[in-house]
Amino acid sequence: MSNEQVKSRIDQLTDQLNDYAHHYYVLDQPKVSDAEYDQLLRDLIDLEKNHPNLKREDSPSERIGGEPLDHFRKVQHDVPMLSLSNAFDSGELRDFDRRVQQGLGHETSYSCELKIDGLAVTLKYESGRFIQGATRGDGTTGEDITKNLKTIASIPLKLKEPVDIEVRGEAFMPKSSFNRLNKAKEANEEALFANPRNAAAGSLRQLDPKIAAKRHLDVFIYSVGKLTEKQLDSHQESLTYVSELGFKINDQAKHCNNIEEVVEFCEGWLEKRADLSYEIDGIVIKVDSLKDQQALGFTAKSPRWATAFKFPAEEVVTTLRDIVLSV
Ligand code: NAD
Numbered sequence: 069m070s071n072e073q074v075k076s077r078i079d080q081l082t083d084q085l086n087d088y089a090h091h092y093y094v095l096d097q098p099k100v101s102d103a104e105y106d107q108l109l110r111d112l113i114d115l116e117k118n119h120p121n122l123k124r125e126d127s128p129s130e131r132i133g134g135e136p137l138d139h140f141r142k143v144q145h146d147v148p149m150l151s152l153s154n155a156f157d158s159g160e161l162r163d164f165d166r167r168v169q170q171g172l173g174h175e176t177s178y179s180c181e182l183k184i185d186g187l188a189v190t191l192k193y194e195s196g197r198f199i200q201g202a203t204r205g206d207g208t209t210g211e212d213i214t215k216n217l218k219t220i221a222s223i224p225l226k227l228k229e230p231v232d233i234e235v236r237g238e239a240f241m242p243k244s245s246f247n248r249l250n251k252a253k254e255a256n257e258e259a260l261f262a263n264p265r266n267a268a269a270g271s272l273r274q275l276d277p278k279i280a281a282k283r284h285l286d287v288f289i290y291s292v293g294k295l296t297e298k299q300l301d302s303h304q305e306s307l308t309y310v311s312e313l314g315f316k317i318n319d320q321a322k323h324c325n326n327i328e329e330v331v332e333f334c335e336g337w338l339e340k341r342a343d344l345s346y347e348i349d350g351i352v353i354k355v356d357s358l359k360d361q362q363a364l365g366f367t368a369k370s371p372r373w374a375t376a377f378k379f380p381a382e383e384v385v386t387t388l389r390d391i392v393l394s395v
Contacts, residue, residue, distance in 0.1 A: 071122075074115060078122050081112040085128040093134025096270040098262055102349060106154065106378065132207035132369060139275060140211035143202040146234065147293045149188055150207060151369050152352065152376040158331045161353070164375045165327035168355060171364050171372060176355050179303045180333045181321045183350040183376055184288055186240030187269045189217060191289075196230035198223065203272070216272045219281035224314040231297055235310055237289035241268040242346050245284035264347050286346070289315040302356045323356060334377045341379070350378040 069077070088105050092098045098105075109128060116123040123129075132151045136142055155161045169175060188204040201217035202210035217223055220239065227233070241249075246264040253260050261267035271283040292306045300306045304323050311317045324330045334351045341348050355361050355373035364372040 071119075074119050075122050078112065078115050078119070078124065081108060081115070082124050082127055085109055085112060086126060089128055089131070089134060092266075094137065096266045096273065098266060102378075103380075106156075130369065133204050134206065136203065136205035136209055136211040137273060140213060140273070142205075143200065143210045143212045145190065145202070145204075145208055145210060145293075148207050149190060149204040149210065149236065149293075150366065150371060152374055153367075153370045155353075155375050155377045156380070158335070161331055161334065161375070161377060162327055164353070165330075168364065168373065172360055175326070176357060176360050177326070178324045178330050179307075179321060179354045179356045180324050180330055181290060181352045181354070182318055182337070182344075182348045183352045183378075184238040184240050184290075184318065185263075185265045185347040185349040186238040186287075187265065187272065188236060189213070189239045189272075189287065190234060190236050190293055191217065191223065192234045193227055194232050196227040198225045211273065213272050215277040216274065216280040217287075219277055220285050220287055222287050222316040227313045229313060231295070231313070233295045233297075233313070234293035235289045235315060236291045236293045237287050237315070239268055239272055239285055239287045240264060240346050241271065241283065241285055244345065249283060287316060288318040290318070290352070301358055303354050303358065303361070304356055306358070324353075338379060348379075350376050352376050 085105070085108055088099055088108075092105070112127070113129050116127065116129060132149070153164070155164055190202050190204070190210065191198060192200040192202075198218070199214075200212065201214045201223070202212055204210055217239070218225065241264040243264060246261070246267050249267060250260045261270060267283070268285055271280045271285060274280055289310050290307075291303070292300070292310060298309070300309060304321070307317050307321060322333055324333055330353055334353075337348070337351055353375050354371075355364065361371070361373040366372060
């Protein structure tokens with residue numbers, strides 16, 4: 069390709085992906101499947117790597133999520149809410165492990181968790197009381213959706229200890245709630261939600277909390293955003309701690325001693341995911357030691373100590389087809 073052709077392809081992909089991201093994150097109405105989006109983004113990243121001077125400032129490869137909606141109060145995150153790098157096969161998982169070991173200069177173990185397909189939320193507690201809940205937004209500024217989050221029964225309004233803490237988790241709509249909701253929408257001849265993720269995001273970004281209350285949403289807490297009063301040494305320990313405080317955590321997390329155990333865990337879930345009562349779109353792999361996490365640090369967009377193993381495209385297509393058939 070000539071320089072001219074590369075520039076025009078980069079421009080086209082940037083505009084197309086920014087449009088898809090706006091529909092996905094801001095309007096909660098995706099235009100294409102996640103697999104298609106991921107493939108186009110990879111094409112763009114490859115071109116940008118070879119032609120860094122042609123990369124645009126508004127490239128989706130530099131951005132996290134979408135801009136917050138104006139009709140909610142905006143919340144500045146004390147600790148940024150980042151995205152995750154991706155691994156699409158076992159080779160890329162092993163590459164991730166190599167980068168981690170190189171960065172640390174020694175081997176390390178991992179915490180593996182289901183990647184729940186919902187939307188990231190952050191919950192702030194003062195003296196054990198829930199004071200604010202927000203979306204990720206663009207990573208630095210989110211939307212205040214406290215009233216809607218209060219309608220989720222598994223979010224404690226008061227913790228078992230009077231601590232100041234911020235936790236992060238995934239709000240989601242269980243498959244059964246999603247099917248019920250779309251059946252009701254169909255009966256009323258209303259537009260259907262494309263998938264449980266969009267239904268959850270759409271429900272939590274309603275101005276009337278009564279609507280969110282009727283949607284039967286749920287949440288799994290997957291990390292501590294900010295905590296000063298207690299020293300924690302590992303990610304698994306922090307999950308146990310938040311569970312003791314009264315938060316709901318996912319019970320399928322597994323500690324893996326090395327990357328081969330991680331690969332086995334990820335491959336195992338390719339089949340088993342269909343049996344879950346909620347949607348997952350991959351597995352999140354995190355370096356377990358918090359000291360090692362700190363040593364590895366972050367890029368502008370994501371932590372170097374974590375990655376998301378994304379399930380292959382056919383699986384996504386099957387899932388989408390199953391959802392369409394089940395409504
Ligand atoms: P991501 O979804 O790949 O990963 C980060 C998110 O994972 C976190 O913010 C959190 O919400 C979630 N998560 C779930 N379980 C978790 C756990 N146990 N630990 C940590 N995080 C957990 O990154 P992203 O930036 O939110 O989105 C990128 C993805 O969104 C793309 O890969 C694509 O699949 C999809 N997307 C699709 C379209 C489309 O048009 N279809 C557009 C934009 C983005």
